Amino acid sequence: MKRGVPVKSASASIDAKIKELGDWRGKTLAQVREIIHEADPEIVEEWKWAKATNPGTPVFSHGGIVCTGETYKNVVKMTFAKGAALKDPARLFNSSLDGNVRRAIDIHEGEEIDGAALKELIRAAVALNLKGKGKMKSEAIPQARRKRAS
Numbered sequence: 001m002k003r004g005v006p007v008k009s010a011s012a013s014i015d016a017k018i019k020e021l022g023d024w025r026g027k028t029l030a031q032v033r034e035i036i037h038e039a040d041p042e043i044v045e046e047w048k049w050a051k052a053t054n055p056g057t058p059v060f061s062h063g064g065i066v067c068t069g070e071t072y073k074n075v076v077k078m079t080f081a082k083g084a085a086l087k088d089p090a091r092l093f094n095s096s097l098d099g100n101v102r103r104a105i106d107i108h109e110g111e112e113i114d115g116a117a118l119k120e121l122i123r124a125a126v127a128l129n130l131k132g133k134g135k136m137k138s139e140a141i142p143q144a145r146r147k148r149a150s
Contacts, residue, residue, distance in 0.1 A: 032076065032107070040123060044061045045058065063126060085128055
């Protein structure tokens with residue numbers, strides 16, 4: 001029986017990314033991560049899209065992708081997979097505003113994060129994901145019944 005090379009967990013990869021950054025971006029990503037888990041303790045951490053030219057991206061999911069936590073030279077970016085469908089009364093979204101699906105929050109060095117508003121946005125994103133999962137299942141049943149009846 002072959003044993004594969006141990007794969008680092010997503011949480012360990014995110015920990016390593018925060019440590020590797022070692023500056024305001026690492027602290028900001030750690031803060032955002034904490035807020036995400038406070039908003040929804042059932043959030044699952046994933047590490048996606050790793051390839052030779054990209055080490056990968058932290059992804060936070062519950063019923064589907066909620067958001068990513070990307071880091072760039074001058075910004076920590078939280079991209080919400082279905083952000084265009086979310087109400088944003090605190091106007092946190094400040095990037096990728098022209099897209100039909102995604103919306104993002106760019107956090108720059110020294111900016112304060114509105115934790116309460118971000119938690120509400122995360123909870124709304126999770127609710128939208130879970131609503132979509134339930135809706136798909138309930139819609140599939142009548143279609144299957146119609147096919148059998150004809």
